[in-house]
Amino acid sequence: KAELRHFYLQRVIGKGAFGKVRMVQHKIDRSEYALKYISKSKCIELNAVRNILTERVILELLDHPLIVNLRYAFQDEENLFMVLDLMLGGDLRFHLDSLGTFNELQVRFYVAQLILSISYIHSQHIIHRDIKPDNVLLDHRGHAHLSDFNIATQLTPQKPYRQNRAGSLAYMAPEILLKQKYTTDVDWWSLGITTFELLFGQRPFEGDSNEKVQESILHDPLQFPEKIQVSVECRQVIQGLLAKRPKDRLGHGKEGLQKLKSHPWFQGLDWEQLESKKAQPPFIPNKDVPNYDAVHELEELLFEEEPLRVHPRSKDSTATMEIDTKFLPYDHTKQGKASALEPNKTNLIRRKIDQAKYNAHGYYELDHQL
Numbered sequence: 001k002a003e004l005r006h007f008y009l010q011r012v013i014g015k016g017a018f019g020k021v022r023m024v025q026h027k028i029d030r031s032e033y034a035l036k037y038i039s040k041s042k043c044i045e046l047n048a049v050r051n052i053l054t055e056r057v058i059l060e061l062l063d064h065p066l067i068v069n070l071r072y073a074f075q076d077e078e079n080l081f082m083v084l085d086l087m088l089g090g091d092l093r094f095h096l097d098s099l100g101t102f103n104e105l106q107v108r109f110y111v112a113q114l115i116l117s118i119s120y121i122h123s124q125h126i127i128h129r130d131i132k133p134d135n136v137l138l139d140h141r142g143h144a145h146l147s148d149f150n151i152a153t154q155l156t157p158q159k160p161y162r163q164n165r166a167g168s169l170a171y172m173a174p175e176i177l178l179k180q181k182y183t184t185d186v187d188w189w190s191l192g193i194t195t196f197e198l199l200f201g202q203r204p205f206e207g208d209s210n211e212k213v214q215e216s217i218l219h220d221p222l223q224f225p226e227k228i229q230v231s232v233e234c235r236q237v238i239q240g241l242l243a244k245r246p247k248d249r250l251g252h253g254k255e256g257l258q259k260l261k262s263h264p265w266f267q268g269l270d271w272e273q274l275e276s277k278k279a280q281p282p283f284i285p286n287k288d289v290p291n292y293d294a295v296h297e298l299e300e301l302l303f304e305e306e307p308l309r310v311h312p313r314s315k316d317s318t319a320t321m322e323i324d325t326k327f328l329p330y331d332h333t334k335q336g337k338a339s340a341l342e343p344n345k346t347n348l349i350r351r352k353i354d355q356a357k358y359n360a361h362g363y364y365e366l367d368h369q370l
Contacts, residue, residue, distance in 0.1 A: 089138025100124025142281030192241025
């Protein structure tokens with residue numbers, strides 16, 4: 001099974017609440033990946049065990065060209081490790097901060113690829129619940145990939161909806177804020193907010209406090225800034241995605257995906273070429289500069305008390321016993337993806353998700369703020 005010693009550790013390219021993301025290279029086949037490592041103690045301290053376990057299990061269900069896929073998973077005494085597809089083009093938040101806005105042609109391309117990745121996870125009964133520029137990663141050629149499934153959830157026949165609050169406030173759909181039952185429609189709302197933000201460099205519903213942002217989402221009409229002109233068709237898509245009632249939202253229902261893909265704004269796009277990443281992206285990240293915040297690497301050099309290294313598993317560790325038993329190893333070269341396996345295997349993995357939900361330390365949903 002995979003272990004940390006099987007990889008060459010390279011530069012730090014990201015940092016989150018529980019750990020960091022580092023470029024690594026497999027020592028045998030020389031493939032490059034992104035290594036996401038999470039401190040067990042930090043995980044317990046922040047009551048986030050359930051989120052990490054759910055992300056790990058959900059990622060085993062998914063396999064799609066426009067998703068940041070799981071390739072390996074393992075752990076040692078101190079950390080949990082997930083080895084993921086490497087995206088050297090940076091996330092859309094990084095580029096948005098650098099460029100200010102994207103043009104309509106670029107945004108249309110990203111939105112189209114996100115429609116494909118979002119509809120795929122919905123076909124697996126999964127709601128992402130945190131779609132935003134930060135969680136859309138570009139590969140070195142400029143194709144958009146959906147990432148970060150740590151507050152995702154999978155619907156079941158027994159519970160085909162959710163009612164708890166989860167996500168990043170500025171991207172939350174009205175039905176989440178109102179504590180109503182919700183399903184996959186909330187992801188289309190978040191895509192609408194993201195589309196607006198990429199085009200105009202600001203979100204459509206804002207305020208100087210969380211309460212005012214929430215009030216704006218619930219009650220303010222959608223208004224487009226006059227400083228940047230976009231096509232009527234583009235506005236129609238945004239208006240459709242940001243319909244406050246889920247049943248009125250573009251993407252809703254059995255015919256919703258087809259209505260979205262057949263909208264005139266997407267006329268001329270080849271959806272198969274987009275999904276296979278054969279379509280030419282309108283923006284190619286600069287491969288000669290880091291497409292991430294270099295501060296992460298500087299912090300590693302200046303402030304890291306203990307560099308990442310192998311910590312052998314202790315046989316008598318009790319503090320993290322629950323994580324130890326539920327964060328299972330994974331190797332994509334040996335196990336395959338659950339989505340391609342027989343139904344019994346898929347059902348087994350779904351039961352693991354339920355166990356992660358109801359048995360893990362500190363069961364709750366992360367409620368990210370602005």
